[in-house]
Amino acid sequence: MKTRVYVTLKNGVLDPQGKAIHHALEGLGFAGVNDVRAGKLIELDLEPGVPDEQVEEMCRKLLANTVIENFRIERAEAAA
Template sequence: MKVRVVVMLKEGVLDPQGEAIRHALGAMGFDGVNGVRQGKVIALDVADGTTEDEVAQMCERLLANTVIESYTVEMP
């Protein structure tokens, strides 16, 4: 079963990579971009029957730094 985990910095946490992307887009002529938040997507292929709670435990223990990051789990 395919599962996607999206990990993003929490609101209020400085995102220097996102700011660099925003600045680069402006330099390329894309003036309408007011903000960028950069994150990561983790694609998991897990056994059928794996629960969303189990995936959340994976996120809490390894995939996300929950002090500064939030995550969402996308399951079929």
């Protein structure tokens, strides 16, 4: 089962990568971008029986630094 984990910085945590992207976009002439926050996407291919609690444990122990990052888990819908 395809599972996606989105990891983003918590509000209030400085995001130098986001600032660099924002500055680059301005330098390329793109107007109207107020702010950029960079994150990461982790795709997992899991056995169908892996419970949500185990995926959350993976996030808390390895995939996200929960001191400064939030995570969100999305499970792909099974094909009918």
